[in-house]
Amino acid sequence: MKHAIILINAYTQSEHELNQPLRLKGELERLGVQAEIIRNSPAALRVEADFCIFLDKDKYTAQALEGRMRLFNCAKAIEICDDKMLTHLALSGLPMPETISSLLCYTPSSPVSKELIEEVEARLRFPLVVKENHGSLGKQVYLVKNRGELEKIAEQLKGVPHLYQKYVAESSGCDLRVIVVGGKVVAAMKRTSDSDFRSNAALGGRGEPFAIDGTARALCEEIAARLSLDYCGIDLLFSEKGYLICEVNSNAFFGTIEQVTGVNVARAYAEHIVSSVCSAEGRNLPR
Numbered sequence: 001m002k003h004a005i006i007l008i009n010a011y012t013q014s015e016h017e018l019n020q021p022l023r024l025k026g027e028l029e030r031l032g033v034q035a036e037i038i039r040n041s042p043a044a045l046r047v048e049a050d051f052c053i054f055l056d057k058d059k060y061t062a063q064a065l066e067g068r069m070r071l072f073n074c075a076k077a078i079e080i081c082d083d084k085m086l087t088h089l090a091l092s093g094l095p096m097p098e099t100i101s102s103l104l105c106y107t108p109s110s111p112v113s114k115e116l117i118e119e120v121e122a123r124l125r126f127p128l129v130v131k132e133n134h135g136s137l138g139k140q141v142y143l144v145k146n147r148g149e150l151e152k153i154a155e156q157l158k159g160v161p162h163l164y165q166k167y168v169a170e171s172s173g174c175d176l177r178v179i180v181v182g183g184k185v186v187a188a189m190k191r192t193s194d195s196d197f198r199s200n201a202a203l204g205g206r207g208e209p210f211a212i213d214g215t216a217r218a219l220c221e222e223i224a225a226r227l228s229l230d231y232c233g234i235d236l237l238f239s240e241k242g243y244l245i246c247e248v249n250s251n252a253f254f255g256t257i258e259q260v261t262g263v264n265v266a267r268a269y270a271e272h273i274v275s276s277v278c279s280a281e282g283r284n285l286p287r
Helices: 015-030 042-046 059-066 075-081 084-090 114-124 147-156 214-226 255-261 265-280
Strands: 003-008 034-039 051-054 070-072 099-101 128-132 141-144 162-166 174-181 184-192 206-209 231-239 242-249
Touching (some): 015 034, 051 265, 059 075, 075 084, 084 162, 099 114, 114 147, 141 147, 174 214, 184 214, 184 255, 206 255
Parallel strands (some): 051 070
């Protein structure tokens, strides 16, 4: 019998966050895999297992574990997806909003670069979006409406890696969340908010089933392939020129999209994982 660990963040507490590992544990056990949920800790690096579903964003633990077992997703994919600017660079050539990276500041007393402010205003115009490179659930994302707000947020974040992005007005308060497993789209929903330019369910957005078309499907599968992702949630914006990539989440929660679409995402992911492990050993997927 195969033994898997499902590694979660050391501080995960909410029922919403724990749904993911519990669902995956159940689906793995249905396939005959002994699955154990563990929290990230120094002791986690000493656990023996055949593979790990890595539901944290700790790139250091991911790299350490990957030297000993197969990770889903791989450490490099987790690192890239946890940094919005690295994701943007890795997906160069695919349709995305125009983006400008912040300048790193090592001295808190230094003033914000005037050249940066002027470049951002000239190229992106107002309103524009500012995103911290590290953040989840729609947090650390800001809508900036004028020069004064831009200067204020730039000062506030000058010691924090962040980026500036063109605001896509036609997608305000709505986007498309797509789940890709094993390189194939398995579920999609449109997310809408009546009170915020962000449509995340955690911020009050609601989901509805979406019949994904060939263009969005091909784009999402290309994203997953380029980033070497076994599993991901991809957020696309609706624009006059077509779909634009907003973000890619290597550990996207699937509770809401399962409820909205009726698709058993946990089962699809578990079956992909076990099939991948069996294929590497020349065996068939257990039933």
